Structures are given as structure tokens and as C-alpha cells.
Amino acid sequence: MKARIIERRQLCPEIYLYKIEAPHVAERFRPGQFVIIQTHEKGERIPLTVAEAQPEKGIISLVFQVVGKSTLHLSLLQKGQYLENCVGPLGNPSEIRRFGRVVCVGGGTGIACLWPILKALKAVGNEVLTIIGARTAERLILVEEIRQASSQVFITTDDGSQGEKGLVTDVLARWINSPAGASSPAIDRVIAIGPAPMMKKVAEVTRPQRIKTIVSLNTIMVDGTGMCGSCRVFLGQTMKLACIDGPEFDAHRVNFDDVISRLEMFRQKEKLALETYRRQLAAQREGLAPKELHPKRLSSD
């Protein structure tokens, strides 16, 4: 089913928000779920974050960062153009209950994934304290949206260009480790979504105090329906599939080293595809190549 892009927004240099027409997804989406898309007929199937669903309009918002050929191609599509395929919602929804005080930690496009979750958590009466971070102020996304949806927001940047200088986990560690008092809220639950190393660090920070911590894993997937097993993760000795058992898991049981290692499996090939595509785009821009140039020929010259 093709999905038309009806709005295209660049959130920061490498991250985009696309509103697309996908009524069958919008109607059933619940916070924490994702979609798998294919930008063109010969494209990869890649899982993407859904930041928002508007079932009455049949629209979902996808947020993605340009990291490889597929996301670069997606970023070049314009309003009115179509994604070749979009399937979802996939994965299990987040557990939304009244936990009390919930800390939400977000980094990168994980912030977009967190957004609907924290809206839902706040709506059922939780106090939602959010910590979001990025390398620089310029790379922070959805700050206003997150601010509106949270009880309180803390921002960190690596270079101190906005909020506190440091990492999201520094703030979290300070809250958890400082003696009880007004400045150190008792935390009932932590939800962390972002790059795998960030989620690993969050798990380490909350583990000593045994604060229930949930992470949403962004593993490699192909079908996203439990068929290929490429998204397998290990919780102790138990194998789980991120696509149908997750994507959310108990952070204290996840073997993050495996998650991080397996994310690198196709890196070399991904790099090759990206470089080839960039060369192809450059050739097109200079008018040196026909539109549908065969990439294999390019890579050999």
C-alpha cells in the first residue's frame, strides 16, 4: 500500500518529521509501536518511529534520522510523493498505567518515540519528568512538544549550548544518587529511548536502586512480524524477538552488548550502499548520468 507524504519538516540537520497518509496504521496505533516502511520497490524494509497518529485524519507522523541509503532516500522525497510500502502498527504498545512519578529519558530520534508515550502517561495521571539530550542545541528535536506533554523537562547538551552541559544520564544519576529530599524525587519508573549506548547507561544508573526501567530497542529488522529473527535480543539466557515480544523490554535484563554488537552486523554493506548512492546523486546533479543509472556500473569506475 503506497503512503503519500503530506507534510515534510526538517527538525534538525539530520532528523526529519514526515506526515504520511496511512489510515490503517493511524486507526490502530498506540504509543510505543512502530512501522516498517520501504521507500521504493527495491528498497530495504526499515523500522521507523511513529511520533504521532491522527486517526480522524488517517495520518501518522514518522521521525527518522539520516543514517544510511534508505533514510537518505527517504529524506529526499518531497511532499506529495509516496513511500512504496508502509506496514504497521507493529510491536506491542507501551504499558500505560498510573505508576506515580515516571522519568522519561530520550536521545536522538528516541525523543520522538517517547513523545506519544509520555503524553499517554501524563494523561492517566502520572507525574512525568523528562530528560532529553543531544550533542548540540541545534540537534535537539521536539523540545516544545515534549515540554507541553511533560510535568517538567530537563535538557542536556554535550557542548552546553542548551540546558546543562553533559549527558542525560548525568542528570538521572544525580537524581537517583543524591540523598532523599526535594531535589531527589522518588522515582517509580524510568523509560529510556535513544541510542543503544544511552539506554545501556540508563540501565546501569537505575540498576543499583532497582528502579523499574523500560527501554525500547531499535534492532535490525526485516519483516517485523516474527519471521526472520534478525531482531533477536537476549534477556539473560532467554531469546526474545524485538518485533513481536518488544520493542520494549526490562532494561535490567537486556544484554546491551549483544544489542550494540548486532546493530553493526551490516555496517560495511550499509556504508557501501550509502557511498554508492551519494556518488549516484552527485552524478545526477551534474547531469553526468541518466536518472536510473545502474549503481553497479558506478561503483566499478
Add this chain to the structure above:
Amino acid sequence: MIKIGGRRVPMRELSPEERIKNFSSVPLGYTEAEAVREAQRCLQCRGVPCEVYCPIHLRVLDMIRAIAARRFQEAFFIIQADNPLPAITGRVCPQESQCEGVCPLAQDGRGLNIGKLEAFVADWARARGLREKLQIKERPQRVAVIGSGPAGLICAYDLRRWGYQVVVFEALHKAGGVLQYGIPAFRLPTEVVDYEISYLQEIGVEFRLNFFVGQNIPFAELRRDFAAIFIGTGAGAPLFLGIEGENLKGVYSANEFLIRVNLMKAYRFLEYDTPIICGRRVGVIGAGNVAMDAARCARRLGAEEVYILYRRTRKESPARDEEIQHALEEGIIWMELVAPRRFLGDEKGWCRGVELVRMRLGEPDSSGRPRPLPIEGSEFVLELETVIEALGTTPNRLFLKQAPELAVNRWGLIQVDDNLQTNLPGVFAGGDAIRGNATVILALGDGRKAAAAIHRQLSEAER
């Protein structure tokens, strides 16, 4: 006088050296003259064992007779009237244990080459764009088919012929199920699958791709919207060994390996975007048809040494003889009576080998095959960069989770009665979803039987 029987007209094939460079079809198909010669060998027996032993009882005899008389178009219409997918079944059915196995010409279990003749007429018709124009008498009832594999396709075809409004739901972006993601192009070319499916579209079967029943529509709602439902969701979830090292990079399920190669066309990487990494030395765990497919794909992706690692012996292998033969011709190394203990990796998390233990055969187990027993102390290491686990598959947990009212047995197989009806009235199931790992033709048989049962139920309700 024509000598009765005689020898099979040999099927010309790509040479093994040629084959391992590409994913083109290995059998080259009969020419018209060859097909006629092969068809003329038929004894025209009265008991037609070939038809009796066909799970969907195709009119083999009439087809053969028409081919022998060079009436290819007639042969095609005879076969297509009963089988919407002749180009597929002709290629992937285990004929040696069905029609060809019971042929009186069969001295060695290989009688008249019925499979290749069926493929021949289908290919002959495809080359000419020949298709039967159906006169369909429309009925108002809507029937949902979940899953577009072989069971679902034939069920949809039969119901549509009888005039029902049929919608096929498919979670992937292409219809065909295992025909599309599982069976490699050198056994079943993708354009053949696409062409056969396009016939169903042409006669008015609606396909809803990228649609997961349960995720996109509650199962209960689907039951309200449709007069009957056929579940052909297959057995698409891979089994894993559960041993140390399965987290390593370079370890795949056969499903992942084949999905990347077949559905996503990773063997044409850079033209297609999906990558695959296949090392120089590859080990395939298991010795069924899927294992052979994976091993042969690995060879075509450039692997120099590809091992089949099997805990029993060739005699117990569930793979078709033809598949094993083709694999061996392509240089695949058969290593039997070994079982993996653990996978070994390097400091960067890449697979570097497998520790195997030698096995011996003991008393027969519940499957009737001798139980493999480890010989303690016989462990050794085989260096490998890629491991593909082909241990079989189970039904999709996600679908079953979304339809908890469906009765399943302890293996997750949907339970059905003699008419293939589940515990829910009006809901039928067939194929691998009720059988586990079976064959395309058995799935077709189920889909056909369920379609007939649905037709009976709905037409009775009408009266």
C-alpha cells in the same frame, strides 16, 4: 510398435559451474518436442494412480494425452481449470512421492516426468499470455483469506470462481507467502510466482498487502465483516537451537537468510538495498529442503565451502532427493552425524566457527527415525564465518496472540475438524498453520478442501 515406457526424456539443466554464478532456474524446461516425446511414454493406465495420489487430484491423464497430441493449449486449460498455479506445483511438488512415484513406469520411484510436463504447459501458456476467461456468477457473500501462501491462493481462487467476493490479507509487501520469501529463484523464478498471482487479481480477487490481521483489524471484527474466513498463515516463525553463540554476527535463521535473498533480492545488492553477509565458509544446520535452499543460496553468494551439518544420515534426511542431488553437484559438502554444541566468536562478536560433537544413531524415536546420540569426547571445531540454522519453523505467534479464541494444540498448530473448520463456526484453516512444516501441494489440497467446505456452508445458508 512403440516400445512401452522407455527412458525418461532427460531434463536439460544449467551446469553446476554455470549455476553457482547466478540465481537462474536450474532446470531449463522441456522443448515442445521433448515434452511430446515424454508425454508419449504414458501408458494411459485406467486406474490413473497419478491422479489418485495427487493431493488435489489434477486431471493428469488428460493433460498428458493432450501434450502427446501436441495440443498444448488444451493441455493448459485442462490443468489450469483445477490448479491456478501449475507453473509453481510443476516445479516444487515432491512428485517422486506422489504422481511420479506411483507411475507404473517408475522403476526407481521416477516415472513419467509429470512435474516437468506440468511446468512445460504452464510456461508455454505464460509465454503466450494465455489465460482462461472465467464466466463468474457473482454472489454477495464476502470471504476473507488470511495469508497469501499456496493454501490461501487456491482457496481464494476456488471461492472466486464460485462467485464469492474474496479479500486476501497479506502482512508482507508482496503476495505469495513462502513461494515469495522462502523458495529461491533458481527453483521457482520470481516472475513465475508474480504471473500466477496476477491471474487471481485478474479474476477479481482483492489483495490487501501490508495488512496484518490482528494488528490492523481485530480478528473479531474481521469475523463480523466476512461471511467466512480461511486462515492460511503458514508456519513462518524460525526455530533456534538455543545454544551458546547464537547472538554472534554471522549467525542467521534460514528464514532470515532466505527472506533477505529471495524476497528482498539481497543477491542483487546495490541494485536492491537489502544487504546480506555471507562468508567464505558457511555451515547450514539441518538437512531438509530449506537447508538445501539456504546452502545453495550461500554458494551462489560466493561462499567457497558450504557444509550441510546434519545429526542423522542422508537416509533420514527429509529433503527431496533432487534437492540433495543438485546441492551436491554444486559442491556442497555433506557432513553427517554431527551436532552443534556452541558457536564460537571473535572479540568483535563475529562468528568464527562451530563446536560439533559426533553422533551415532540409536533406537527409533517418536518420528520413527533413529534417535541421534552424542558420542562424548568427540567434539571438534569447524571454522565458519556464517552459520544458517535450518531447523524448521512454527506458526506465527503474533497472529495467534491476536486471535486467542482460536483453539490450537501445544505446538501452536490450529486445530480443525474433517472439513478444516476450526473451533469457531465459519472459520477454516489449512496448510502449514495446521500441519507445521509440510509441502506446497498439501497446502493447496487444504485450501481447496476448505474452499469447498466454505462454499457448502454459505450456499446452504442461502437456501
